[in-house]
Amino acid sequence: MAEWNGGVMPECPAIKELKDALRSAVPLLSANPNKLGTVRNDSSRHTAGLAMDIMLDSRDPVEKSVADSIITAVINVHHSMKWYDLIYTDWENGKPVYFHVPGLPPFGGPKGMLKKNPTSAKLGKQHENHIHIDWFNLNAEKWPPQASTTGFKTALIGELQKPPQWLVDFMTLNF
Numbered sequence: 193m194a195e196w197n198g199g200v201m202p203e204c205p206a207i208k209e210l211k212d213a214l215r216s217a218v219p220l221l222s223a224n225p226n227k228l229g230t231v232r233n234d235s236s237r238h239t240a241g242l243a244m245d246i247m248l249d250s251r252d253p254v255e256k257s258v259a260d261s262i263i264t265a266v267i268n269v270h271h272s273m274k275w276y277d278l279i280y281t282d283w284e285n286g287k288p289v290y291f292h293v294p295g296l297p298p299f300g301g302p303k304g305m306l307k308k309n310p311t312s313a314k315l316g317k318q319h320e321n322h323i324h325i326d327w328f329n330l331n332a333e334k335w336p337p338q339a340s341t342t343g344f345k346t347a348l349i350g351e352l353q354k355p356p357q358w359l360v361d362f363m364t365l366n367f
């Protein structure tokens with residue numbers, strides 16, 4: 193059964209604005225447009241224009257730290273972005289820890305909304321080299337109203353440009 197039966201759609205307004213914000217605020221992503229993948233024709237939520245893959249590899253320390261700061265930012269601005277789910281990978285002692293962060297029902301998990309919840313190894317394995325984020329509510333024919341969410345760009349850019357916590361801690365300890 194296909195995830196999406198509505199044909200190839202353009203990027204939804206929320207995805208479009210997220211792309212703009214990431215390209216403005218994240219140098220690694222402005223430098224290489226191919227690192228942001230949205231619509232593709234495979235009857236998935238990507239075909240619906242409701243999903244984005246941010247190609248930052250969790251095995252690369254630099255890309256991983258940028259990815260972590262993006263995840264923190266989209267969680268902090270979730271109240272105005274209203275995305276549904278996000279998937280990525282952490283590493284502990286050389287072992288992958290696959291997780292998803294539910295933002296809205298029908299997604300959820302034992303750790304709660306906007307927290308890292310475990311996901312399957314099968315799904316997780318596909319998300320070692322990119323963050324997946326979407327506005328898909330499992331309806332195979334129709335965008336959810338949240339797909340039209342806009343107006344979060346300034347707040348998101350603000351979050352993305354905050355100094356990372358390790359730097360704040362370092363400055364506080366030493367000066």
Ligand SMILES: [Zn+2]
Nearest residue numbers: 243244245324
């Ligand atoms: Zn994806």
